[in-house]
Amino acid sequence: MGYEWFVSLRYLRAKRKQTFISVISFISIAGVTLGVASLIVVLAVMTGFHDGVRQQILGNVPHVLVQRQGGxxxxxxxxxxxxxxxxxxxxxxxxxxxxxxxxxxxxxxxxxxxxxxxxxxxxxxxxxxxxxxxxxxxxxxxxxxxxxxxxxxxxxxxxxxxxxxxxxxxxxxxxxxxxxxxxxxxxxxxxxxxxxxxxxxxxxxxxxxxxxxxxxxxxxxxxxSGVEIEVASYDRATPLAAQLRDRFSFPLVVRSWEDLFGSFLSALKLEKLGLFIVLAIIVLVAAFNIATTLIMVVMEKHKDIAILRSMGATSLSIMKIFVLEGLIIGSLGTGLGTLLGVLLAKQADPIIKGLEGILKIKIFDQTVYGMDRFPSVVIPEDVVKVVLVAMTICLLATVYPAYRASRMDPGEALRYE
Structure with missing residues (x-):
């Protein structure tokens, strides 16, 4: 990238007269951090509850069940x-x-x-x-x-x-x-x-x-009354049930565990998706802060932009400077949020028990959910999805300010200087 990196990093370090812009930059980083951490923790908890309920069901229900119609x-x-x-x-x-x-x-x-x-x-x-x-x-x-x-x-x-x-x-x-x-x-x-x-x-x-x-x-x-079939992985139950239906005709009836309780688990998956969308709005709000920060920087640095253009910098280079500045803010927030989210998700059970001991209240009732610990399972694929969504939102937030900076006329910017 050459000098674009240097200029982007330099603009993030505020001078005494530009402290307000720096404060907004830190608020943007904190917003992205909290949004990403919330997404990771909620997805981990929802996955833990999903797996816990599934294990409760599969502890008593077979992966595939073969019965005879009518007797x-x-x-x-x-x-x-x-x-x-x-x-x-x-x-x-x-x-x-x-x-x-x-x-x-x-x-x-x-x-x-x-x-x-x-x-x-x-x-x-x-x-x-x-x-x-x-x-x-x-x-x-x-x-x-x-x-x-x-x-x-x-x-x-x-x-x-x-x-x-x-x-x-x-x-x-x-x-x-x-x-x-x-x-x-x-x-x-x-x-x-x-x-x-x-x-x-x-x-x-x-x-x-x-x-x-x-x-x-x-x-x-x-x-x-029936024959229960166990397979190596519950994910293979549905394909196996379809295979057995082709082999065994009426009056034998073949059903997988998803046929028996799939609608309930699908509701949990839908709830997980809904929470993902809702909490992604937090990252979107933080992205607006990034856009606001860049717009203020563009307004503050209009003279610097004009000088760079007069020295031969292209519109693309000016755009790169502000896109990189926004990506630096987004990357810092996403990285910190990922570390914080994974740490909280991994230690969810001790944290909940610690809060229960300090506050003297019951946050997670094990007898209600039938689980001996607060469920939280971190899936690498979910973490990757959160990181990609956060970085995409942060990248999109930089487009408009960077475009405005690249279209700035150096002569007009320096006319009254």
Whole structure:
């Protein structure tokens, strides 16, 4: 760039009579810094909430679900074998049996979806409240005398007033024919674990029992309500579901997790986009400050511009001087804002907890959101987008002042000097 860089940097260093212009320059830098930092922090928090909600959902919902329209899947073992041989992307294929039921204990009632699962299901990787710290999966599948095991959610346990070791009666919408008429089918189960980590409506809604017990209890011998499929990445669930739809025809129905809860997650993405647009206005306001600063510099330096033009500087060189000055302000603000935003986003949880301790108020209620920490995930792509948007806005803010400076007539500027 040659001397244009030198002149641009020189104009940023105000003399005693030009302190006001320097103050506006610092305000412009601060505005861009705050705007960029706000954008990065908000996007990181929204991404954290999005991932947290998605993990809560995928902790109980399969990546891909195969069901049969109108009833259970007979001879499901053949379907399981065929699915496992479909593609290497499939990691797990798990049959299950599920039915709506009422839980009755201590004169309290709760409605749940009782789900029979085999050993090794991902649900059992969550944290549970159990007796004496025993492994819930081991206790659930232990064959011993007495009622079979049952795992329920923390909210369900509170509704029923039960804890680990108590007995709960499970009443499905099935009846037994007796000489005295129809009697609701009922079976006692022993609570061996309570889901205490995830929180949210999914853990409240489901209760888990061993698959063989569910098949026997719900009269579904050699049948399955559906088959759950796990893939290496949740992003591959939708393409896999489309592939399986082409392979398995009616009455089998194939749905991905996005088909089940995609609308909810799409709302979170839309909210993230909306916040990005709103907070980008902060950067736009700071860009107006940059334009104001450059206009004032052009007005203050009209004599310098005329002298440069008379010494042979071209219109393009004059334009470069003020474009570079605006980009320096924008670059400083964007760079500082990026560092501040990434730092705040990375330390969001300690900062929130520190503010809660100082102010003695609850800013982030973990029980409401079902998350053990304040969610904040910095995605490099989001940071790059913020930097590009900020620099583009700052660059556009320099166009008009730089153009006016380049069109200045040196003779007219020096006429009254």
């Amino acid at each position: 259970n899947i007979p001879s499901y073992q053949e379907l399981v074998t065929e699915l496992r041989q479909t593609t290497p992307e499939i990691l797990e294929v798990t049959p299950y049996v599920a039915k709506e039921a009422m839980l009755l204990a201590k004169r309290n009632v709760a409605a749940v979806n009782v789900k029979g699962l085999p050993r090794g299901h991902k649900v059992f990787q969550q944290n549970f409240l159990s007796a004496s710290g025993d492994e819930v999966e081991k206790a659930l599948f232990t064959t011993q005398e007495g009622p079979p095991g049952l795992v329920i959610g923390l909210d369900t346990a509170a509704t029923l007033g039960v804890t680990v070791g108590d007995t709960v009666n499970v009443i499905p919408p099935m009846f037994t024919i007796t000489p005295f008429g129809l009697i609701p089918k009922m079976k006692p189960f022993r609570v061996v674990g309570i889901v205490s980590h995830r929180g949210g409506f999914l853990d409240t809604y489901f209760a888990y029992i061993p698959l063989p017990v569910a098949q026997n209890f719900f009269d579904a011998a050699d049948q399955a």
